[in-house]
Amino acid sequence: MPFNELRKDYILNRWVVIAVERCRRPTDFVKNKTVRARDGVCPLCPGNEHMTPPAVLLYLNRGGKIEKASDYGDSRPKDWLIRCVPNLYPAFTPPKPEEKPSIIGEVERENLALAVGHHEVLVESPVHDEHPSDARITQLIYVINAYMDRLSELYSRQYVRYVSIFRNHGPEAGASLSHAHSQIIATPMVPRLVAEELEASKEQWRNKGVCAFCEIIENEKNSPRLIAENPDFMALAPYASIHPMEFWIIPKKHRSTMLGLSEAETENLARIMKACLGGLKRLLNDPPYNFGFHMAPQSEAASYYHWHLEVYPKLAIWAGFEKSTGMYINTVSPETAAEHLRGAIQ
Amino acid sequence: MPFNELRKDYILNRWVVIAVERCRRPTDFVKNKTVRARDGVCPLCPGNEHMTPPAVLLYLNRGGKIEKASDYGDSRPKDWLIRCVPNLYPAFTPPKPEEKPSIIGEVERENLALAVGHHEVLVESPVHDEHPSDARITQLIYVINAYMDRLSELYSRQYVRYVSIFRNHGPEAGASLSHAHSQIIATPMVPRLVAEELEASKEQWRNKGVCAFCEIIENEKNSPRLIAENPDFMALAPYASIHPMEFWIIPKKHRSTMLGLSEAETENLARIMKACLGGLKRLLNDPPYNFGFHMAPQSEAASYYHWHLEVYPKLAIWAGFEKSTGMYINTVSPETAAEHLRGAIQ
Structure with missing residues (x-):
């Protein structure tokens, strides 16, 4: 019997067995057709604005132009295109204005800190179940612009050290609401995995004098793991994917954060996200997935960190082995994943 | 609004928000009664020994005494009490005798190695659905003894660097077979999380001159996180639990591996596992869970590493935030978890 391959991530000291002996094909993961019960009343649908805390950001169409606003007083515009609200059950909460700076963002003891920060829900569309692959490109551009607006705003708070933007799609991937939405969490410390990526990127940059992700773009552009590309972005199945059908979207231009995308780049990001998420949806009958943006928190990482988006289809279960060993x-090689995703992209 | 607590693990640089604002009670996680379809023919049930590869270890009752054996030739004893077989779809496979030592256990390139090792299924009982909480203590003692037999055997192979023993219970926790079983995976490198625990334990031991887990036992014995104890073991909900209702079972005697447990210690481990897993089962109607033994691979860690068992009930979904930040x-504090588990232990 030939051996499976044990592969290491591009930069992290993280290993994965590509267990092709199990001979799983991507189509083994096609989701059974299920008629999902429509939630009762959706608190994120237009007309139900009173069911959430006041919006911190609204995109309104005013005479063909986008006007940015927020809810105030009793005003709750219902004709929004994008609506960002605080999470009703926040994991992280902002300090009140009167709270002393000393309590904010401090580690209380070596093993305890206050969960100061923000936890927001970004409603991506007025249309309840608008999957990114079904949305118009202009709507996806609004979503990306709103991500950037919230990033700028949240990083301006002195107690915020990191901002995570992520999306959970489908109840199996942890989405408790089915309305199209992303979440934004601002934390008072740089999370473990982000810190590890920053450290590993910095080390590679020091040792080789080249950014790890710039090198990935160069090495993978003709590899069997390439899925799609356009002038500004590349989508690929990473060499040591830890999820079946995992893919990453990487900007070709070296930058440590998505802040500052040009209009053309924003449109190209929208296009490649729509294409790849659409391919995944068609291939596996709208499977659950998570995605998360990976960006550097601080300006000092500008030289060595390269932002990107990681998409994790939720097709397998991490069990006792994964959880207790890391x-x-x-069971699906990234080469097979890329081949099928390429075929499913229209 | 008061802030949630952000807590750090005893030794790892891993942080968790204890999000009590969401006010989840343990009983919110009670599993719905589901009549699980019985698998067609169970390949692990007595009488179906031909459906698996030959056993590498059998416990047979011979005149009231346990005789250890293995399948050979066409011999397939059917009256076993414990049966350990190679996994039909192994992630890691052993080298053939004729294979050159040079290909074994070597990292091929900096990001590629061969998945040389072992992947075994340890059938814990002839009784198809014997949950550890329903098994007799003598049967659980056989299971623990069989773990130790396989540990000794696998660590004797020169290409094995680490042996992971774990259990997946319920399909939601990744169990593809419902017959009571554990799995054993032997790997050609020390996995990431184990290496991190070893490093952190060593550092604490160097800095403080005391083992981190000996200190946990001392600090938690009168804490609200204590769940159960007996002369040799303590069960507690860890201070920075990352799973709702997570608990750990820790030996009071400092040792880096379970190898060498005395008869009395083995029985006390069986008793506390039965009690705690039984409490979990009663409290939440037989929920899915994973558990994994954490042991040091090498003898040099004897002074600073302290073996233990970590049990992760599968009650929540790690989504975009957890997966992209670490x-x-x-949503359940360990203090609440411990209170309810204490109440459910008979």
Whole structure:
């Protein structure tokens, strides 16, 4: 019997068994057709604005132009295109204006800190179940612009050290609301995995004098793991994918954060996200997935960190082995994943 | 609004928000009664020994004494009490005798190695659905003894660097077979999380001159996180639990591996596992869970590493935030978890 391959991530010291012996094909993961019960009343649908805390950001169409606003007093515009609200059950909460700076963002003891920060829900569309692959490009551009607006705003708070933007799609991937939305969490410390990526990127940059992700773009552009590309972005199945059908979207231009995308770049990001998420949806009958933006928190990382988006289809279960060792088993090789995703992209 | 607590693990640089604002009670996680379809023919049930590869270890009752054996030739004893077989779809596979040592256990390139090792299924009982909480203590003692037999055997192979023993219970926790079983995976490198625990334990031991887990036992014995104890073991909900209702079982005697447990210690481990897993089962109607033994691979860690068992009930979904940051959100505090588990232990 030939051996499976044990592969290491591009930069992290994270290993995965590509267990092709199990001979799983991507189509083994096609989601069974399920008629999802429509939630009762959706608190994120237009007309139900009173069911959420007041919006911190609204995109309104005013005479063909986008006007940015927020809810105030009793005003709750219902004709929004994008609506960003604080989470009703926040994991992280902002300090009140009167709270002393000393309590904010401080580690209380070596093993305790206050969960100061923000936890927001970004409603991506007035249309309840508008999957990114079904949305118009202009709507996706609004979403990306709103991400950038919230990033700028949240990073301006002195107690915020990191801002995570992520999306959970489908109840199996942890989405408790089915209305199209992303979440934004601002934390008072740089999270573990982000810190590890920053450290590893910095080390590679020091040792080789080249950014790890710039090198990935160069090495993978003709590889069997390439899925799609356009002038500004590349989508690929990473060499040591830890999830079946995992893919990453990487900007070709080296930058440590998505802040400052040009209009053309924003449109190209929208296009490649729509294409790849659409391919995944068609291929596996709208499977659950998570995605998360990986960006550097601080300006000092500008030289060595390269922002990107990681998409994790939720097709397998991490069980006792993965959880107690941090080593993974993936039953679909990234080469197979890329081949099928390429075929499913229209 | 008061802030949630952000807590750090005893030794790892891993942080979790204890999100009590969401006011989840343990009983919110009671599993719906589901009549699980019985698998067609169970390949792990007595009488179906031909459906698996030959056993590498059998416990047979011979005149009231346990005789250890293995399948050979066409011999397939059917009256076993414990049966350990190679996994039909192994992630890691052993080298053939004729394979050159040079290909074994070597990292091929900096990001590629061969998945040389072992992947075994340890059938814990002839009784198809014997949950550890329903098993007799003598049967659980056989299971623990069989773990130790396989540990000794696998660590004797020169290409094995680490042996992971874990259990997946319920399909939601990744169990593809419902017959009571554990799995054993032997890997050609020390996995990431184990390496991190070893490093952190060593550092604490160097800095403080005391083992981190010996200190946990001392600090938690009168804490609200204590769940159960007996002369040799303590069960507690860890201070920075990343799973709702997570608990750990820790030996009071400092040792880096379970190898060498005395008869009395083995029985006390069986008793506390039965009690705690039984409490979890009663409290939440047989929920899915994973558990994994954490042990040091090498003898040099004897002074600073302290073996233990970590049990992760599968009650929540790690979604985009957890997966892209390595920071966790737990909606049940360990103090609440311990209170309810204490109440459910008979």
